[in-house]
Amino acid sequence: MAVYKRGYRRYQGPLTGRWARFMVLPRYAWRRLYQQRLVLMLTLLAMVWPVLCAGFVYLTNHVELLQGLDPDFRRFIQVDATFFSYFMYVQGGFAVFLAALAGPGLIAPDLANNTLPLYFSRSFSRWDYGLARLAVLVGMLSIVTWVPGLLLFGFQVALAGGWWFRMNWTLGAGMVAGFVLWLLVLSLVAMASSAYVKWRVVAAGVSLAFFFLLSGIAEMIDNVFRVTWGHVLDPAWAVNRVWCALLQVEAPEGPGATASATALGVMIVLLVLVIERKLRPVEVVS
Amino acid sequence: MVRPDRPFPTRARQTWTIARIELRRVFFARHSFWVYGLALLPAVIFFGHGLEAKIRGERLAQRGLAVPALLDSVREGETLDEVKERLGAPARERWSVRSRRVRRATGSAGTTTHAIDPAVEARFVRLNITNPSYSGEPRARIYEFEVYGPQGRENLAFGRPATGSIPCSPAEGPEKAVNGSVAGGEQDRWCSYDWPLYLQVDLGTTRPVARFVVKHASAGGESDESDTREFNIQVSTDGKVFTTVETSSGAAFVEERTEYRELIYFDGRRQARYLFVDGRVDNRSVRPLLDFEEDRAIFAGIFQFFYLRLAVFFGCLGLFMYLFSGEMSNRTLHYWFLVPARREVLLAGKYAAGLIAASVIFGGGALLALAALVWPQDPVAIQAYWNAGGLRHVFWYTTAAVLGCVGYGSVFLAVGLYIRNPIVPAAVLLAWEGAAGILPHVLQKASILYYLQSLCPVPAPIEDDVPTLIRLLIAPAAPASRPGAILGLLLLTAFALWIAAKAVRRMQISYGSES
């Protein structure tokens, strides 16, 4: 005879919102990552160039300070598309290393220690998990890329005046779009290598080697076929080409911006497929 | 307790059994498929190149073959019609137009001259600026405003009283535009961002004026983006009624239109490409579709810079480090330690398995790449190559790949036994091998790539414009003789295996958790 005690009642109060639930993963991941000294050091190091650039912006806009300076230097610190393209190169480089540092620890330990069922047995879908991990990386990388970029842009607008903004708002928009593309590629590469290779350290190496290897393959194809379209396979080159088109700076010889963007799009889709395949809570072995 | 009924297998047989078991895992493990990919990459690329050349040759030949001697006869500067008449219809023709909007520079060195004919009488001359700069900045900058009479010798505006819209700063007033100098930097110009922008000079008396010279921002050393974009000049006799005598749009934009046409001719072996810019030959290139010698040089470069340094290096890293380090990480290593065999036998068996697998994969990869290189070439050229010792090349390339596996395999096996984390030793070794060219001679002998480069039959081509430092790094410093290289490599391998044996004897199982 079953006994039902009438003491228990289900929780009737408000539930945590979808967004708050989603942000649990990134919050803890950020806290854990920023406690690592190496990550913190790298982020701080990546702020040096934006600060320098802010100094250049200040210089350019205060004419009296420019008097005694070398004309080549003056042309260099002129705030135009080339200025922002240098900014993007340096910060983009830092982003690569930051992604290689932070990325592998995201998914590999979960796969190796078999903790995915813990996540998926709650109201947390695979896409939520993937997007949350992506948010971790994108957030960290944004802080060193387009956020200082926008601040720099705003600083220049504040000093130069509204007319500069009207002439050059495309620069700001192009910079943000270019950075977002690069961030996406970097984050997906780091996540895919973390999901594919269960060993955390090797995942870091793989996400770095990805770029070197593809660059090497692009070189090989170019040399053997005596063409230039091989560069499309090199993500760094392709992103650079898209940046040149967005900022309206002179582009290196080779495939055009649309070809590069398409190649990057294909790469992104493939990476998402790899991640999707690997993020399974249960592996069935027959 | 020895069982007399069954003789214990000899150590050699045990080694072979271990190797056999491990071989199956190494060859077919899913995680090592990327090694196959690395090894087959050059073969695939060369195969693609050969295929593409063959297909292109067939497609070009469909339109008829040109006479080889005529292909060389085309000179720069010849017109389209001349070429087509002599050589006939091309195999392929492409045509495109590119137009650009180009800004004509403001006068010369930032100075614009405006002459009016006939001369007019004027006492007041006014320069109105309607669009102050090309960069969009609403700031007018005029370094000098000169007015000349019909004789044109004397600047009538020099030193005369000048007025204008409110200047940017007290030092940049209108008097600076008539002070006769432009070299004083920013203190020597008239600058204003008031509205309307104008500069007015009082000549003193009414006199005939025929020519105006305006020196804009780039005349004073600034960027030409600050040059005045649109302005007009007005004159007056009484200072109240002004007549416009000259308008200028600064520097106009012109549409530059270039027509590009490309003709491709094929003579069965060589492809000639002529680029016509605006109807005349601007660029010509005649090259064979398949250049065996050039391809061989490119193969040598790919072999040394990609295959040995990257493919064999990382492939052996993956294969050999997994043998102990990976098993420890997967918690399956203890099964091997529970086998009744000496630890050195275990090491030998695993090394043998890794070596056989790596040799097959990378040696086979090298052979396949060579086959893909040779396959599409002209049969006569191929025959000449064999006669000239091509088979020896094939032998040495394959040997270099296999010996690379021997050397790198032993080093990574030893490293994997001492250090669990493979990234740091891999990076260090990569840097060591890369920097071997500039290390002292003794240390060079500790680098595997040093020996392997001596074995490569064709030296890798290095472009002339590569800086000396890079050249030092990538070129073999003093290649040893072949037998000497093999001996050195084997000694290095033996040393690595010896220290690996020491480590394996001391090895203990400690399965931590994955952090």
Place this chain on the structure above:
Amino acid sequence: MSAEGQAVVFEEVSKFYGEVLGVNRVTLNIPPGITSLVGPNGSGKTTLMNLMTGLIHPDHGRILVRGLSPRDPEALMRITGYATQYDTAPRWATGFTFLTTSLLLFGYERREAEEKAWKALERLGLTEAANRKVAAYSKGMRQRVRLAQAIAHDPDVLVLDEPLNGLDPLVRAETIDLFRAWAAQGKHVILSSHVLQEVDVISDQVVLIANGSIVAEGAIRDVREEIDEHPSQYLVRCRHASEVASLLFAEAHVTEIKLNEDGMGMLVMTRDRQQFARSLARIALDGHRIDGVVPADENVDALYEYLIGGE
């Protein structure tokens, strides 16, 4: 072979993991038969087993397994079989190939290796699943396949780390019978366990470990006899319990008596067993009817509680 050559001997063995102590100056002499290692988690049971089989090396001291040193796996592993706690198996292996490969490494010809493998699988009841991948086995089956691998080459020393973990009751009973059969053949069966009732039932010897040190070693009754601090407990069933109780209470060696609620029995705690036996015999001969006497704490549960439980 002499008795010395038949034992598993630890001489002052210590093992440190960095600064953490694994086992501390362990001295053991384990004769043939079924020996159980009992102790809390992290006490050093697995460390001892790993030391015995050469998977780890001691920092101090010496180990001899039937006269062979674990530093010589070539000789030792022929007579030793170890079923570890590590639940991983090679991904490519089916149950059958797992055993066959391991036997090939022992030097058996392929045919003989397959025969022995099949026999071992039969013994543990895995014949139906023999051709499925080990990674697809349930937990109990994986446990059994590890056992099969340990016994396939008919070793003299069996070291089993929690062998009954995850087995259902039927298979449990069969496996215990297996252990008894081997012990009867003069082999060493060294196992570790948490289930103290079973340890009671199957073991000849028990080794109690806590915090890396050996707390007690030997047959269960001998160990119990040596613990003086805790009075022995006996359950006495009789008709007139209160009468017998008052008689017993008069004896000096009896410290405490708890009467059963039904009045038909009692729990007696006494400091001296021999005297208690004599007293009880006297009371019985005096005419009081005693239905049964059972030692209440001559089991590993009690030993565990007395020796380790307080810490």
